[in-house]
Amino acid sequence: MKGLLGFIFGLGLSLILVSVLGENPIHILQIFYNSVFATQYDLATTLFTMTSLIFTGLSVAVAFHAGLFNIGAEGQLLMGSLGMAISGLLLPNLILPYSFLWALVLGLCLGGFWGFIPGYLKSRWGGHEVIVTMMLNFIAAGIVNYFVIDVFQNREVQTPETIPLTKEFLLSSFTHGIFPRTPVNASFLFAVLFCFLFYVLIYHTRWGFQLRSVGKNPEASKFYGVPYQKIQIQAFVLAGFLAAFVGVNEVLGFSGRLRLGFSSDLGFLGVAVAMMASGHPIGILASSFLFAFLLKGSLDLDLETQTITKDFARVIQALVLLSVIGFTQFPFKLPGFKSGK
């Protein structure tokens, strides 16, 4: 509720700013509204970005609950996407459903492995996960670059991308798109489902309890006999799996190949998405939508107005985000609401 107030506050603030610049605030609101709801395509694009953000947000959140910072979602999602994109090129003759499963397994394994490394280094030798994951992002980018350009480059086009996968490997062989001819695909449903599963896992299972206790106080949980090192590794592997699901959305769900630079810092935005929701999965649903909306909305502002450029649209993004975070984190009570949070 406070988040919504913050959203309105930030939006109001930016509307005042744009009216100083000479734009009609009502027109701006209209653009924002149209940006998401005008056509099926607009809604679909927003949901597509939102899907990826849910996955990276959850990835960061699971580490967050274990008291760890996963800055490496970007690298994990790249490795996952790489695995999925090359699966069909390594074994092109597989048939359904093994083809799709193989793509999924290879992608998740690579993503999970990329999560395992910082988890292992952390729990075994105390290597700080922030540094390790950050470095691993660059290594992942390098590996992906090598495979895309030097090994599996699609020679038909100039853009750095892999050879397209055949139909058998794609998500669309099971489900038809939610909306035809738009990027959004069945992985959106996965993402929403994952949020609920995540909630159950973190708050209503033994493992989730152990995870949170490790996050709150590793020393105490150690004395209680929680295998905290194991939990840390498991948390990071799970984070890698979740980040790799971005590949399901992008590679298996939408484009059918790995295009260099497809991720517009999705992994880093995932940190913001998770932090805004304090790691709560249902909050992540909301915050990922907010981020997706702002990403697309600011683009449309650039498109529809003369004065608002890409850079100014960023200012609006920042204003809205700051006020949402400010309102959610600042300890005050709303009149009429009893909830302690």
Next chain:
Amino acid sequence: MRQLILFLKKLKPFSVLIGLVMAISASLASTNIGLILDKGGKDDKSFNSNAFQGISKAQKELGISFKFVEATDLNSLENLHRSFAKKDFDLIIGIGFVQADAIKKVAADFPQKKWILVDGEVNLPNVRSLVFEDHEGSFLVGALAAMKSKSTIIGFIGAMDVPLIRRFHMGFEAGVKNVNPKAKVLVNFLGVTQESWNNPPKAKEQALSQYNVGAEIIFAAAGASGTGVFDAAEEKKKLAIGVDSNQNYLKPGFILTSMLKRVDVAVFEAAREAKNGHFVPGLGRFGLKDHGIDYSMDQFNEKLVSTEYRKRLEELKQKIIRGEIVVPDYYKIPKKKNI
């Protein structure tokens, strides 16, 4: 949230009115062109700036009107093209090979609209693709670097390690070797992520280290990162070569020449044709022959390039145009077997 939406729904009639007014004013205006720039943006002093100059010139001289946007990421491109297609634009211009995918999709959905793609190829009846022979220009500046340099070490700094930049490198190295077969070309790429297109500090570091190991001239095929190389050249009192736009003015006396990729001419010509209601789909190539690719000479670098060098360069240029010298093209090298 719901109340907000309801509130917005009530506002809808107003927006229709605004939209109507805008549509009418747009239809009264002359030729209207939509320009979609790449991520570097209109101030990269290189590739995108060039395109922006072309369209600005068209606005002044031809009286067309235009609207430009800058892409934020790969997946936003389709959205931008689609929004432009829905509006009243006579021509939509996409700058940069990354837009090929988006144009391919959107142009198929809007067969009555017209597109121009710069630096990439799309085969559709309503798209004109303009491609540049980057390797030919790189060859020439490479040859000039080898003539000018006293040492046998010459540097190349590319932005992101992608086929396009490798094409620059391949042409450049061939040019160097043509003049001085013993010369060695140091090659650095700024990185493997999108940031490398706009990372002057890193470009400067790499340039400094190349100068330190004996390079005298560095070709910066690095988009907006190139300014870092020029800074390093000034600091070390060495030379650099610019790319895409004429960048000689950025550090007069330290920039030997710039390899010109006349995106501005291509965009301007496209605007002129759109104004005359003329549109030819298909592929248009720009090379040394039609000055779509060239090297720059102006008051800032005339002291650096002697008339003798110029004569030899012009000879080489003619040889390339006549086909006596074939510059290796990364896009056409024998295909490695794809697994």
